[in-house]
Amino acid sequence: MAVPPPAGALHRRRSGRLVAGVAGGVADHLGVKVLWVRAAFVALMAVSGAGVLAYGLLWIFVRQESATVERTVSGRERQQALGLAALGLGVGLAASALGNSAIGWVVGPLGVAIAGAAVVWREADEAQRRRWAGAGARTGWRAALLRVVAGALFVAAGIAVFLLGNLDMGQVQFGLLAVLATLVGVAVITVPWWVRLVRDLGEERRERIRETERAEIAAHLHDSVLQTLALIQRQSDSPREVARLARGQERELRTWLYGAGGYRRPGASTPADAGLTEALAAAAAEVEDTYALTVRPVVVGGDRALDDDLRALVLASREAMVNAAKHAGVDEVSVYAEVEPDEVNVFVRDRGAGFEPDAVPDDRHGLADSVRGRMTRHGGTVRLRTHPGDGTEVHLRMPVATLPVEEAAVEVAAVEEKEHAP
Amino acid sequence: MTEPAPVRVFLVDDHALFRSGVRAELDRSVPDVTVVGEAGSVAEAVAGIAHLRPDVVLLDVHMPDGGGAEVLRKVRPALPDVVFLALSVSDAAEDVIAVIRAGARGYVTKTISGRELADAVRRVRAGDPVFSPRLAGFVLDAFSDRPGAAPPTDPELDLLTRRERDVLRLLARGYSYREIAGELFISVKTVETHVSSVLRKTQLSNRYELSRWASDRRLV
Numbered sequence: 193m194a195v196p197p198p199a200g201a202l203h204r205r206r207s208g209r210l211v212a213g214v215a216g217g218v219a220d221h222l223g224v225k226v227l228w229v230r231a232a233f234v235a236l237m238a239v240s241g242a243g244v245l246a247y248g249l250l251w252i253f254v255r256q257e258s259a260t261v262e263r264t265v266s267g268r269e270r271q272q273a274l275g276l277a278a279l280g281l282g283v284g285l286a287a288s289a290l291g292n293s294a295i296g297w298v299v300g301p302l303g304v305a306i307a308g309a310a311v312v313w314r315e316a317d318e319a320q321r322r323r324w325a326g327a328g329a330r331t332g333w334r335a336a337l338l339r340v341v342a343g344a345l346f347v348a349a350g351i352a353v354f355l356l357g358n359l360d361m362g363q364v365q366f367g368l369l370a371v372l373a374t375l376v377g378v379a380v381i382t383v384p385w386w387v388r389l390v391r392d393l394g395e396e397r398r399e400r401i402r403e404t405e406r407a408e409i410a411a412h413l414h415d416s417v418l419q420t421l422a423l424i425q426r427q428s429d430s431p432r433e434v435a436r437l438a439r440g441q442e443r444e445l446r447t448w449l450y451g452a453g454g455y456r457r458p459g460a461s462t463p464a465d466a467g468l469t470e471a472l473a474a475a476a477a478e479v480e481d482t483y484a485l486t487v488r489p490v491v492v493g494g495d496r497a498l499d500d501d502l503r504a505l506v507l508a509s510r511e512a513m514v515n516a517a518k519h520a521g522v523d524e525v526s527v528y529a530e531v532e533p534d535e536v537n538v539f540v541r542d543r544g545a546g547f548e549p550d551a552v553p554d555d556r557h558g559l560a561d562s563v564r565g566r567m568t569r570h571g572g573t574v575r576l577r578t579h580p581g582d583g584t585e586v587h588l589r590m591p592v593a594t595l596p597v598e599e600a601a602v603e604v605a606a607v608e609e610k611e612h613a614p
Numbered sequence: 615m616t617e618p619a620p621v622r623v624f625l626v627d628d629h630a631l632f633r634s635g636v637r638a639e640l641d642r643s644v645p646d647v648t649v650v651g652e653a654g655s656v657a658e659a660v661a662g663i664a665h666l667r668p669d670v671v672l673l674d675v676h677m678p679d680g681g682g683a684e685v686l687r688k689v690r691p692a693l694p695d696v697v698f699l700a701l702s703v704s705d706a707a708e709d710v711i712a713v714i715r716a717g718a719r720g721y722v723t724k725t726i727s728g729r730e731l732a733d734a735v736r737r738v739r740a741g742d743p744v745f746s747p748r749l750a751g752f753v754l755d756a757f758s759d760r761p762g763a764a765p766p767t768d769p770e771l772d773l774l775t776r777r778e779r780d781v782l783r784l785l786a787r788g789y790s791y792r793e794i795a796g797e798l799f800i801s802v803k804t805v806e807t808h809v810s811s812v813l814r815k816t817q818l819s820n821r822y823e824l825s826r827w828a829s830d831r832r833l834v
Contacts, residue, residue, distance in 0.1 A: 442725075450706040490751035490786045493758060526747060526788025539787045
């Protein structure tokens, strides 16, 4: 059983209730057992039926708690509550027998009307709960309608019997007609007011949604862009650092807006498991941040889920980017990845110094170990094209067997196409 | 190298700061490119271009009142000789493809250096398209024959030749036209022909990806 909410403002319970959660709410508020509160309501029944009145007033004026708290009602508690309700009824009857006329009404036809009202009110609580539970919770509305109609019939029947027992027929007829005429008149007069109420409600809801979106964007901009601008002002004497910060921020914002591959529409959610496109973009981002240059990967042919081979390919690509950043002396490196059904090719290219492949000094193990070793271990190949003064291009090829991520995406696209078809 | 008459450029961007930056960069370091005018809104741009008749318009993609595509739609029917080069911070497929399909001759991002921008201006002036690596990637993706794709309705427009695909691949790898020519053992002129043909297909093809990307921005 979950911890009940701390005692504070009085709220009716939403879960673990028998009628309307009034007794439970009062018990939470006062910090006593529910049983005692229910017993108090029963005792109040002896005083001209004040228990029912008190319960009804609390039901009307106390709001339901808005947070969902899990509670369970044990069979024992339910039995106790039913026993107490029966006891309350008995107390009311006894008081009535002793000549208290108010109790007589409550137990008679008005009691029926009160029971009907309770059913309708309870349904209103349920409707509110369903709204909190979120849109689309439209199940069981038929039963709900049935309960509301039954409750309304109870109320009408109770009041009718009460009136018939106390007044003669002519007066009842006149009274009913007068009430009907008044109701129709009020309804006609207040039509514009109702219309405005409904429209204002819709307008307010739209406004709230816009406000939420705006707040989300503002929060993101604050966390990213404004922080970076503040950093840039403090680092303004170091152009290299400023460029690095600006480029990093630009990349971050771009990914947030358009996704790693540039295809995602704003507002779409990020996929839970990152594929090759995200992994390559992340590797490029790391290199950009570390070496203060621009690496802009272009991925063609859809995305693919990462397996061990592709992870090795991404790491090897990253090492090739690092090599270019360290030794080529350029401020931009091109990365191009092409996903084909049976293999993935990555090209890392710079227009920098280049080198003589046979004359690589011993301290430059990066290419031999991290790139070539890693690729051959996973069944891939490396081809190197370079010449002093002519730039360098590393071509990494990795055969793959996994199913592409995009199969699901293609299906989605096909569905969209049907929807768009004229 | 120096041309007899400088290329007359018109700048369209709703950010005055960016306009003055580009103008300063082009005027200072590139003698054969002059900025003859600028505009900060669609209406100003339409009037200014009609009045000044520039050679090349540098066009921002995102602007109020319809953006760059709206300028293209309003100006191109009357002045088919004016060449448009789209210039944007956005890297999204929807933006890039939409403005290309509206009639721009090329697309570069705003992070491009002044020298590269001047190169791009000269190239579109000479009639050749300018494809950034990312644009080349988008076009390759749009024309790929993935399983489940709709069959082409017009093979002449909806399919790329093998050579065009090779050229696009190298563009996406960051190669210049000259480097592509060397790589494929063809002349620079032939590379330009292939890229022009790809541009035409990108603008006119009814392939699903192209029309979807363009219509996502409601610019077509």
